[in-house]
Amino acid sequence: MVFVTFAQFRWCFNALRRQHISDLNPRSDQRFAALRAWLDDIDMVAGTRPVPASGDASFRRYFRVEKGTQSFIVMDAPPDREDCRPFVAVAGYLRSMGLNAPRVLVADVEKGFLLLSDLGSVSYLERLMADRTSASHLYSRALEALATMQQKGRKFQGKLPPYNEELLRFELSLFHDWLCERHLGIAFSKEDEFAWRELCDLLVMRALAQPRVFVHRDYHSRNLMVTPVNAPGILDFQDAVEGPLTYDLVSLLKDCYIRWSAHRVRDWAVGYYDRLEESLKPGLDVATFMTDFELMGVQRHLKAAGIFARLNHRDGKPGYLREVPRTLGYITELESRYDCLNYLVGLIVDRVLPGLESSR
Numbered sequence: 001m002v003f004v005t006f007a008q009f010r011w012c013f014n015a016l017r018r019q020h021i022s023d024l025n026p027r028s029d030q031r032f033a034a035l036r037a038w039l040d041d042i043d044m045v046a047g048t049r050p051v052p053a054s055g056d057a058s059f060r061r062y063f064r065v066e067k068g069t070q071s072f073i074v075m076d077a078p079p080d081r082e083d084c085r086p087f088v089a090v091a092g093y094l095r096s097m098g099l100n101a102p103r104v105l106v107a108d109v110e111k112g113f114l115l116l117s118d119l120g121s122v123s124y125l126e127r128l129m130a131d132r133t134s135a136s137h138l139y140s141r142a143l144e145a146l147a148t149m150q151q152k153g154r155k156f157q158g159k160l161p162p163y164n165e166e167l168l169r170f171e172l173s174l175f176h177d178w179l180c181e182r183h184l185g186i187a188f189s190k191e192d193e194f195a196w197r198e199l200c201d202l203l204v205m206r207a208l209a210q211p212r213v214f215v216h217r218d219y220h221s222r223n224l225m226v227t228p229v230n231a232p233g234i235l236d237f238q239d240a241v242e243g244p245l246t247y248d249l250v251s252l253l254k255d256c257y258i259r260w261s262a263h264r265v266r267d268w269a270v271g272y273y274d275r276l277e278e279s280l281k282p283g284l285d286v287a288t289f290m291t292d293f294e295l296m297g298v299q300r301h302l303k304a305a306g307i308f309a310r311l312n313h314r315d316g317k318p319g320y321l322r323e324v325p326r327t328l329g330y331i332t333e334l335e336s337r338y339d340c341l342n343y344l345v346g347l348i349v350d351r352v353l354p355g356l357e358s359s360r
Contacts, residue, residue: 031061031076031078032050032076034111034113035050035063035074035076035113036050038108038111038113039065039074039115042106042115044067044070044072044105045065045067045072045074045115047067048065048066048067049065050063050064050065050074051063051064051065052064053073053121054121059077059078059081059082060075060076060077060082061075061076062074062075062076063076064118064121071118072105072115072116072117072118073102073115073116073117073118073119074113074114074115074116075087075112075113075114075116076112076113077112077113077114078112079109079110079111079112082112083109084107084109084112084114084238085109086238086239086240087104087114087237087238088104088107088109088114089159090160090237090238090240091103091104091237092104093153093156093159093214093240094149094234094237096152096156097148097149097152097153097156098148098152098230099145099148099149099230099234100119100145100227100229100230100231100232100233100234101233101234101235101237102116102117102118102119102233102235103116103117104116105117119225119227119233119235120225120226120227120233122225122226123221123222123223123224123225123226124138124142124221124222124224124225124226124232125221125222125257125258126226127226128221128258129258135260138224138226138231138232139252139253139268141231141232142219142224142232142252143252143268143271143272145231145232145234146216146219146248146249146252146272147272147275147276149213149214149216149248150213150214150245150248150280151277153213153214154213154214156214157212157213157214157242158242160214160215160240160241160242161241161242162241162242162243163207163215163217163241163242163243163244163247164208165204165208167241168203168204168207168208168299169200169204171299171302171303171306172200172203172204172299172302172303172306173306174302174303174305174306174307174309174310175302175303175305175306176188176196176306177306178306178307178309178310178313179305179306179308179309179324179352180347180351180352182309182310182313183309183312183313183321183355183359184351184352184355184356184359185355186351186352186355192347195343196343198343199340199341199343199344202295202340203295203298203299204299206291206292206295206296207243207244207247207295207296207299208244209292210244210245210246210292210296211244211245211280211284212242212243212244212245213242213243213244213245213280214240214242215240215241215242215243215244215247215248216234216237216240216248216251217237217239217240217241217243217247217248217251218236218237218239218251219234219248219251219252220251220252220255220256220257221252221255221257221258222236222257223235223236223237244292244296245280245289245292246289246292246293246296247296247300249269249272249293250293250294250296250297250300251300253265253268253269254297254300254301254330256301256304256323256326256327257323257326259326259329262333266290269289269290269293270286270290273286273289273290274286294334294337294338295338297330297331298330298331298334298341298344301327301328301330301331302331304323304327305324305327305328307320308320308321308323308324308327309321309324321356324356325353325356328348328352328353331344331345331348332345332348332349
């Protein structure tokens with residue numbers, strides 16, 4: 001009888017899984033064939049075999065290619081679905097700030113192919129799930145990087161699209177339209193619609209009143225990589241905007257994929273406030289900052305829950321639905337402190353969460 005360690009088993013399993021996924025890329029996949037032909041024209045990666053590198057909630061695909069001791073990431077962004085030019089631009093902004101974003105080595109924006117430096121394969125989420133005691137170190141580095149982004153990003157934020165009222169309201173509509181109506185079949189009465197509009201008005205008003213900064217817009221554990229130097233590696237930044245001060249902070253600390261105690265989150269958030277540049281603090285005391293942080297989280301989590309439902313129905317990715325209860329839990333825990341959330345919490349507790357449970 002042959003015994004293997006768990007590490008050996010895991011390595012073999014992952015190797016077989018990578019090979020299986022790789023074999024699922026059919027030769028009839030015209031995008032994949034075009035990508036391989038494109039790579040063969042680049043000396044540093046010619047003759048390599050792309051293997052899937054990670055999943056994504058968009059229409060983009062990522063592959064890893066290796067040549068000798070070097071490893072690279074290839075992005076496939078179908079031009080009719082994705083525009084990779086913002087990725088190229090924002091990657092340049094982040095790197096010029098001294099942050100660890102992928103370096104764009106070769107780009108063909110017309111075809112939607114990018115060859116990137118490789119920031120490794122271990123995300124914050126993977127490391128934290130394996131070792132929650134690493135949180136203090138990892139979050140310290142992530143908060144330092146966020147502060148750098150907001151400080152040094154000042155000269156770039158005017159080049160970004162604005163996180164304006166139209167975009168904020170659209171994101172809120174995702175919860176109403178995709179999770180409540182499409183996924184759960186919840187019919188909104190006139191009274192429901194009135195209460196919903198009042199809530200949206202409040203959330204949008206609070207978001208727009210915040211100081212404006214460079215906003216990554218998806219700054220959380222799945223998009224931060226554990227790297228040996230200049231940590232964290234930062235991914236998935238192509239949707240960056242100029243927007244509210246607390247948006248990225250709440251994305252990081254009230255993560256849809258991993259949860260920390262309310263006390264720990266508050267300590268991290270208050271610590272971040274304490275280190276803010278004075279130019280962002282006029283008229284912004286810690287109590288106002290924390291209210292902005294928590295209500296920004298409500299907007300963020302409604303948006304995310306709606307996106308998870310849309311990923312299921314529009315894109316055939318049902319796995320994200322399991323994140324919805326955790327995501328909405330951040331909202332329900334606020335009810336005792338914010339009367340303005342009474343309608344929303346009632347909707348979630350009485351109709352949304354039971355609907356999710358019964359639809360499993």
